[in-house]
Amino acid sequence: MEFVILAVVIALVAVGVISGLVVSSRKKKQLPPAPSSTPTITPPAEPHVGEEAETPRDESRRTIEEVGLPPTEAEEEQAPEAVAPPALDVPEPTAGRLVRLRTRLARSQNSLGKGLLTLLSRDNLDEDTWEEIEDTLLTADVGVAPTQELVERLRERVRVLGTRTPEGLRSLLREELLTLLGTDFDRAVKTESGVDTPGVVMVVGVNGTGKTTTTGKLARVLVADGRSVVLGAADTFRAAAADQLQTWGERVGARTVRGPEGGDPASIAFDAVKEGIAEGADVVLIDTAGRLHTKTGLMDELGKVKRVVEKHGPLDEILLVLDATTGQNGLVQARVFAEVVDITGIVLTKLDGTAKGGIVIAVQRELGVPVKLIGLGEGPDDLAPFDPEAFVDALIGD
Template sequence: MSTTVIVIIAVVLVLLALALVTGVILAKRRRVSLTDTEKKAVEDRPKYQAGGAISLAPAKPALPEHPVADRTEVDGQPGVGDDASVPRDSEKREIVDIPLPDAVETAPEPAAEPEPELDEIEPTSGRLERLRGKLARSRSGFGQGLLGLLGAGDLDEDSWTEVEDTLLLADLGSATTNDIIEKLRSELTARGVRTPEQARAVLREVLVGALHPEMDRAVRALPHVNGDAKKPAVVLVAGVNGTGKTTTTGKLARVLVADGRTVLLGAADTFRAAAAEQLATWASRVGAEVVRGKEGADPAAVAFDAVKRGAETSVDAVLVDTAGRLHTKTGLMDELGKVKRVVEKQAEIDEVLLVLDATTGQNGLTQARVFREVVDVTGIVLTKLDGTAKGGIVFQVQRELGVPVKLVGLGEGPDDLAPFEPGAFVDALLG
């Protein structure tokens, strides 16, 4: 055997001897570090466990079987789930068992959306009287000028020329002005008028007569009942762009609801994107339904569907808001005629209301003539009388068209649409 091999064997033996000595020392140190309780537990237990390994861990005391709900500490030992940081000699803690639900709770059903609050609508009777002061303030020049001239006693030709000018400036038109002056001359002479009070009474009488108070001014919006069958009244609302047509339709719905009628609105103005939304807002405030189509849809089809839906739901009236159009555009006016013809296949049209801007004067009369030829206008709605309008257009429409003014707009408020009353209107004009 070579010297090298002998040296290697010697080194290995030395290393094994060192490892054995180290193990013995560590074992002695471990036994010395055991507590008295652990030493006693080791001495009392068998030295050999299954598998032949020596266990130095103390035996755990057996825990009595307890139901989960009655778990407590046993012999000072923490119970299952206890906080190990709590000293063992502290008061014993009760563990409360929280019962689990039998089944997973389902998500609560979403609460129903609250119904929109409906507006409180002002009664229609006396609206024009309530707004009389506002109307009179913008007309006081007209009334004061006429009364000042007529109450001065005997009028010469120059005075009558001034009366004529005052009436013309108020947009009464030449034909209407001539009729009124002729009647004024006759009545003032026949009655021997000498005081402003007498002159005012005569002037009021002549102006009211020029408005033909005998005309039926009620909006025909009562349903047609034949036995058990009920068909709604149909009202078309037409007008030039910017006259307040859609707003008037919404306000008219409020007037009818205030009179105890049920209404449905048809948004047949499909060319203006905001028109349908605007009409829906008005409808929601009075609890009415709206039938609308897509933007750019056929207005006649939307109007037809609205009337059909109104018959199915047995409402009293269907108000159809048509698209605003210039009276000079032949194609658009023909389309309005188509809307009327298509609706008439579903039901009879009771009213065609033309919305006129009172500030347009003579141009409003021209618009009325063209619309009447296309859709047979049955009534006029005169808007913006609370502004700078002179009001004389009312007399011209009555005289030249024979179409009654049925409604007047006197402000921006939702209830500032009033049934037209000739006497109250003249009183407001005279101030």
């Protein structure tokens, strides 16, 4: 009996051992084989270039200079576009300008000449007719003294010569008007200093006469005559005066020397002459501020500008700009300016806008200096050298 029990226990233990082994074997995972300790690395194939693409690897290599590389399109560098300088104006030649403008002048002044010829052609030149002739001349702003002189000379010559034909009277009137205007004046604008420095021209006048515009137009006249010009913007009081002058200069390639608004005009004028000397310019044009002839302080300042500029040398020309439409009031202005600075020439602007062309005679007689330039329009080339013969012919007609 004991033997049987022992056999049963041994059998149960054997079954338990076998069951444990089976369960354990099922839980174990199959691991991959361990890698080799010295892996073999295969390098990628080297790419071939150009003509060598089919060359076996064991052949000798060529240098980069010998290898024919495939052509590539060269990228053109985009160069920045050059900014073209503004085109300069080509001013009209000064010779013959007054001839071109003669029609415009005749349109405004012809009534004076025609009125005189009509009166002189009367059958009876009595005292009343001569008084009408005198009134016509005074209305045209010829001035009292020049008018009396002209009437007296005409009366004497008509009486002595007995001239009565229209052609004879026109010729007689032409001669006497030319005598009043003066054909012996030097009307050229002086732009040569006589030494190795630029000619210096200062432009003066009251407000509203077109002084800055006249300075710009004068620059065009000088450039048309082959001169190099530097502009001095010494009008520091009027807003945008320097900008206006600079615009005129840029049109013809003339440089403008300017300063701050409200700056010292004498310093700017001095610097302009200094720059003109440094650049070897032919002419320096100085535009000054407009000033009323009744303002003593401003007139004194104008004298200071003149004195400071003359530290470089004497001024060659001082041009007074007068508005022809102001008539006899322009003579009052001219007198005061002549006392402060030595006026050497007159520029009459807006002469096409008035029938009172006699102001040319009156202002010359008053100051003893010639009218050198006249303005006959708003165009950039409507400033012309004054020619007495062309002026008189426009007055009385051909």
